Structures are given as C-alpha cells and as structure tokens.
Amino acid sequence: MTFLSYLIQGISLGSIYAIIALGYTMVYGIAKMLNFAHGDVIMVGGYMCFFATSGLRGNFPDGSVAQTVVPGLAGLLLAMAVCTLLGVTIERLAYKPLRQAPSLAVLITAIGVSYFLQNGAQVLWTSNPKVCTSVIGRGAITLGGLSISHVILLTVAMCVVIMVALTWFTGNTRMGKAMRACSEDKAAAQLMGINVDATISMTFAIGSALAAVAGVLFTSAYPTLMPTTGALPGIKAFTAAVFGGIGSIPGAMLGGILLGVIETFAKGYISTQVSDAIVFAVLIIILLVKPAGLLGKRIPEKV
C-alpha cells in the first residue's frame, strides 16, 4: 500500500514538474534558449493566486462550496493573466534585443531576469513565508483503502488536459504550425510569411500561462510561499525537460512524471536528504545512455 501511495504522490508531483517542463521545452524549441526565469514566473503565479484567494475568501459563507471554488478560479485566472503579461513583457524587453546574440549572453540575461523577479518579489512582498490555502480544498476520496486527495486528482487531470491540448494546438492550428516551423528554421519560416516575432511572443505567453497553472497547483500541494519558491522546481523541471528530450512535448511530460516518481520513491525508501542527489544521478545515467534524452531527436552533426 505504501508503494501505491508513493506512486500516486510521485505522479502528482511529477505532473507539476511536467507542466513547468512543458513551458521550458516550448520556449527552448522555438527560441533555442534556456529561460531560467521560468521558475520565478511560477512564484509570481503563486503569489497572485494567494492574493486573490485570501482577498475573496471572506466574502463567502464559511464551509460552503463557493468559498473554495470561486476564489480558487479567480486566483487561477488572475495568476494566468498576470504571468502571461509578465512573460510577454520579459520577452519583449530582455530577450528580443538579444535575438542575434550568442546563446550564453541570452542565458546570462535570463539569469538576470530571474534575479530581478526574485528580488522584486522580496521588495514587494517581503521574504516572510506566506501560507496558502489550497485552491481545491483539503478533501480526499478513498479508493480501495487508498486515500487520494482532491489536489492530486486535479493536478494529474490538469496535466493530462494541458498535454493533450498542447499536442492538438501545435499539430492542428495555424499558430501551432507556425511554431513548429519557427523551431525548425526561423529564416525559412519568415520567407514563408510567418511572423516570427509574434510566434515567439505567443510561445512565451503560453509558456508563462502554464507556469501560472503550475504555480497555483504547486502552492496548493506545498503551501509555503516565498520569493525563492520557484527556483528549485524550476531547476528540476528543466532537468525533467532535458530528461525527456528537450524540445519534445511528450518528452517533457514523460520526463516530468518520471522525475516526480523517482524523487518520491527516493524520499520514501532511501532518504529525504539525498533524494535530490539520486534524481540527478538517474538523470546523468539516462543522458549517458541516451544523450538526447528519452524522446529527443538525435540530430546528426553536419560537416
């Protein structure tokens, strides 16, 4: 039974990683940059949700269903709106001028943006941890003696929905096709009449909206919220994206869930203190065996 409950916890944590990793992977696929500030967008999403829920909660009778649902939804929408705007603004101000710059310069700029968001949050909202009330409530269902909380159910469901929607979006819509074209070859895409700048902005908007969803889910599962909250899940999700093969949407999903499951098992069966080390060790082994990640495409070098 403990095995199953660890597995469920792992899948739930992994789903959050997967949602974050999807944002990483989409941005990487198109802009070919590691957006280090992605983790901090999650944190901003978490704060937005916190303010919306704690502000609205008092307007509803205690214990009613509306008290959880309405502020929760409002929090999610506010977080998504603010993060989308934030993501697009960051792209416009910090990354767009560096389109032609060497990739390391863009990486350092992304790190600068990450510092900026973390320290901005510290100035605005202080570094005192805020305790979030879950947007979903603390309820649970029991399934054959196994208790699964609503948070876990919603997280996993959300992850599946997002993954299906994204796959459909990139495969079937005009904008999705434009995104794939840009990730293949920007110059050729431009010649075909695709607005590359708009496509990249759109990608950042989607990635940041996903980060907001991840932020809301993350603070529902782990209620302590601080300006540095986003950093570690950000790094882990980045690892997950590489794990599954960066640039690949199913890869990000698979990588995220595997990473979550490995982490939970390592915590449960071996030791909490070294769980991160185990996760990273598994990553190293996978990359040595499959250097492009689990589902990544290996591009042969051209001479």
Next chain:
Amino acid sequence: MKRMTKKNRANFLTYGGVILAYLLIRVYDGTVGLSSMIQGLLVPICAYVTMALALNLVVGVSGELSLGHAGFMSVGAFSGTAAAIALQNAIPLAPLRLAVAMAIGAAFAALAGFLIGIPVLRLNGDYLAIVTLAFGEIIKSVFNNLYVGLDAKGFHFSFLNDTVSSRLGAGGKLLIGGPMGISGIKIISSFTAGIILVLLTLVIIFNLVNSRAGRAIMAARDNRIAAESVGVNVTKYKMMAFVTSAALAGAAGGLYTMSLSTVVANKFDFNTSILILVFVVLGGMGNMWGSILSASFLTLLPELLRKFNLDQYRMLVYAIVLIIVMVVTNSPFLQQLVENVTGRFKKEAPAEAEEGGEGNG
C-alpha cells in the same frame, strides 16, 4: 611571430595590472586605511577572481558550458579546510599550512574533475551543461551528509547519520559535520596569499593557452570535427582544460573558506555556479583580464550598494545592471558604433588594439 609578441605583451600587462592593483590597495590601506567591509572582501574577491579565471578556461577557452563549478570549489574547500585543521599541530607556520591545504584541496578537486569529466565530456552543448549542474547538486548533497572525524587512530567516515562523533577516541575531533559543515576554522587566508593564487592561476592558464595543448583545445572548440580530422585527441585536451580548471577552483575554494570561521555545503550551490558564470560572460569569454575586472566589480557592487543605504534594493539593482549590460553590449547598433570607433583607432595606431593594463586600481 608578431601576433605572439602582442599576445605576450597583453599577458604581461595582465600580470602587471594585478600586481599594481595589489600594491595600490596595500599603499591605500597603509596610508588612508580601508574600511573593514572592504578589507573583509579582499580574500573573497581573490577567490572569486580565481574561480572566474578557472571557469573561463572551460567556458571561454574550451567552449563547454559548466553550470556546476561551485561543486569543485566545494570539494577544494572541504578537503583543504579539513586538511588545514588536521595539520594544525604538524605545520605550525600558517602560510605554509595554507599553501599545503590549498594544494590538497586542488588535488581533490582535480580528482573530482577527472572522475566527472569522463562522463561529462562525452556529451556536448546543453546536455553537458545540465550534467555539470547535476554533478554540482550531487556534490552539495554528498557534503551535506558526510561526517568525517579524526583521532589518534586515523580518519573516521560516515554517511547520512553521524556515527563518527561516538566513535571518536580521546582528543579526536569532528572535521566535517554533515549539514553543519566545518566550524572552528582558523582564519589563515590573507590578501597576499590570494593575490599569489591569482597570479599563479594566470601563469598556469596563459601557459596552457599558449602551448600546443592550448591550441588543440581552442581548435576543438572552434570546430570539433575539423580538429579530430587533423589528429587532435579532442577528449584528452578537453579533459586537460577541465581538470586544470577544477584544480584551480578547488584551490580557490580552500582560500575562500579559510577566510571564514564556518562553512556549510549549501554555500556552494547552483546560485554560486551561476554567479561565477556571470563573471565570465560579463567579462568576456576567453578574456582573462575581463574576468578579473568583472569578478572584482560584481563582488564589490552589492556591498557598495549596501553602503548607499539601498540595502533592500541592492540585489534588485544588481539584477537590473546585469540585464542592461547584457542587452547593451549585445545590441547590434552599439556593436556597430564600437566597431567604427575601434576601426578608426586601428587604422591610425594598430598597436593600440589590445590594451589591457588600464582602468585598474
């Protein structure tokens, strides 16, 4: 031939600049007197400069992005500092003990660099970067759970749980205490030692870069396939750069921790690795003088902001400065402007192109 002499002159200007900076700071300290805040920063600046130079060897010269260099710093810091404590009675002379401890730290870090280099250098690009990140995190976890004690019977080790303390005999002491790290360090690092380390690092890096091996490393960076096809053993030379860099980072780690009274593994986390990478990229990849300047300036900047009563905003300002510098230095318009200006200089006086010794102090 002319190109070589030009390069040599630039290198000597770098040595001269460091020595001049040292003398100026010493004279200033002797006459006007430095504030205690700046004095406390001198050794960390030397350590960060060494770290930046070491990382520049990997990122700039060898062309591989390493996101886990704080890990090597950590290996050097822990092994070196533990050695210094263990040797306290054997070597009473502090500078000698510092040198021995830093050498031990460098040796352990070089060993770690070699072991990590074997898998890492098989990969390339972003995958190499993420694996170095992973190793950095693993090293941090290891030191967070490692207990090492020393008594008359020798060293005692344990992992995860502290069984060392109970096994220690009379007069034994716990050198590394897991998450508590090392405490009770005798402060034996000095600014002079730091400058000597920086100069030594420069000598090693310049000699490596200007040697046959260095040219092979740069050839492999510029075009791996072309280098391989003319018979360069790419993995061997990349490994050479990686291990040298790890050893230097280890020595810097030893220098750094022996200027503090306690040290914990979490000090050397991902953020530290990134901080050093920022020094390297901001200073210019492959440009050693740039690394020295940016590491010194960026270590001082947050503290200077603290002085201007901007305590709350100092890291925010730091972030904004970082973004603006990156955007401005990479803007095509400004690059064109700089090119026009330097191009004019080049026509008038071709020797002025590589000036390096100005602007220190």
